[in-house]
Amino acid sequence: MIRISEVFSEFTNQIITGIGAKSARKLGSEYFLVRTNDPHEIQESDAGKFIRWNLPIQHSWPCNPEQMEGFVEKAAQAIYRKFGKLTFQAIFIGQLDPGASNRYYKSLASNLRGRALQLFPQKIAEFKEIEAQNSEVPTLFCLVGKEGLFCGVQSPKAANGLYPGGTKYISQSAPDTISRAGAKIAEALHYLLMHRSAPAKGSHWLELGASPGGMTSELLGRDYKVTAIDRAPLDKRLDHHPGLRFFLSDVATFEPKGRTNFKAILSDMNGEAQDAIRHVIRLSKHLSHGGLVIFTLKTPGVATFAEINESFVAVVQSTAAAGLRLFARTHLTYNRLEFTLFFEKDSLS
Ligand SMILES: C[S@@+](CC[C@H](N)C(=O)[O-])C[C@H]1O[C@@H](n2cnc3c(N)ncnc32)[C@H](O)[C@@H]1O
Incomplete structure (x- = not known):
């Protein structure tokens, strides 16, 4: 099962054939059941970066839960029969249509998880915090919706997200929210945990293209120091x-003064991706060894699937030549027609 954001709907066929899949059936608004020979192709192919989340399905029950009497009990028993002898760290169950206004499937997912946990050993039942998962250890993930129930065992890292479906919900309605980009860096820092630890509190970030300051305020809220640059001003709430x-x-x-050394660079600059990455590379001489770069790869004026892939390859080639190693790339829930790329500065560069 793969998830492709609706923002990429015009590329769906190219993405599905790009991962070597032969057939597809749509589930909910963003999921597809596909048949592939090699599931590793999903993450590694060019098309892989368009896939938010994936799960090898080992148990499926196509049905309409709303019309099924005793669905929760029957589904929980079936999950136990199928997975009771397998080894995994936790069970998390989400909904196939996370954007649905009707909360029926949200509570169904939660009730089903509650009942399933009663059937499994204590160790799994005690696992409550999604963030506490070891990203390398398999978890039993299930998704439920009006098309039925779909379950499989896979590590969060291989699935590309700690949450079933890959989305961490981040409220953007708080009165102090400066821009929706704040949710993007919050989600990126959460995603990062699957790959490495975030910079320690107090670390100094260099932020390129910061206005109006949604990301800046998220970083400051995490007790980071921020040097921010933009040709447009920041929101007044960040003054002083x-x-x-x-x-x-x-x-x-912009040239930092003296021997300033940053632990991380964040770039959400708009405009040509090649221009933006050139600025990141130039300024990465002020980044500590092992330092982090989070870069939004935007695709303005890039119309086709092939052009997006070319832009991605060009960015990764130029960063690799500059000693910045790409260790993750994804399409976050709060990304539009863009990707979030994660680099680490080589220790030797
Ligand atoms: C998508 S917005 C950034 C939103 C911001 N991350 C936030 O959290 O609110 C892109 C910003 O990049 C800035 N930008 C693009 N190229 C720039 C450049 N060469 N120098 C300074 N700012 C630049 C634009 O002025 C714009 O404010």
């Missing part, structure tokens, strides 16, 4: 924040 230095200028002319 003790952890923030802001430069109203073009990134092209």
Whole structure:
């Protein structure tokens, strides 16, 4: 089962054939059941970066739960029969249509998980925090919706997300939310946990293209220090924040003073991806060894599937030559027609 965001709907066929899949059946608004010879192709192919989340399905029960008497009990017993002898760290169950306004499937997923946990050994039943999963250890993930129940065992890292379906919901309605980009960095930092630890509290970030400051405020809220640059101003609510230095200028002319060393660079600059990554590379000489880069790869004016892939390859080639190693790339829930790329600065560069 693969999940392709609706923002990529015009590329669905190319994505499905790109991972070597032969047939597809749509489930909910963003999921597809596909048949592949080699599930590893899903993550590794060019098309893999368009796939938010994936799960090898080992148990499926196509049915309409709303019309099925005793669905929760029957489904929980079936899950236990199928997976009772397998080894995994936790059980998490989500809904096939996470955007549904009707909460029926949200509570069904929660009730089904509750009942299934009663049937499994204590160790699994005690596992409550999604974030506490070991990203390398298999978890039993299930998704339920009006098309039925679909379950499989896979590590969060191979599935590409700690949550069933890959989405961590981040509220964007708080009165102090400056821009929706705040949710993007919050989700990116959560996703990062599957690959490495986040920079320690107090670490100094360099932020390129920061206005109006949604991401800046998220970083400051995590007790990071931020040097932010944009040719447009930041939201007034960030004025005088003790952890923030802001430069109203073009990134092209920015040069940090003295021996400033950053633990991380964040770039959400709009415009050509090649221009943006050139700025990141130039400024990465001020990044510590092992330092982190989070880069939004935007695709303005890039119309086709092939052009998006070419832009991605060009960015990764230029960063590799500069000693920045790509260790993860994904399409986050809060990404539009763009990807979030994660790099680490080589220890030797
Ligand atoms: C998508 S917005 C950033 C949103 C921001 N991350 C937030 O959290 O609110 C992109 C920003 O990049 C800035 N930008 C693009 N190229 C730039 C450059 N060369 N120098 C300075 N700012 C640049 C734009 O002015 C714009 O404010």
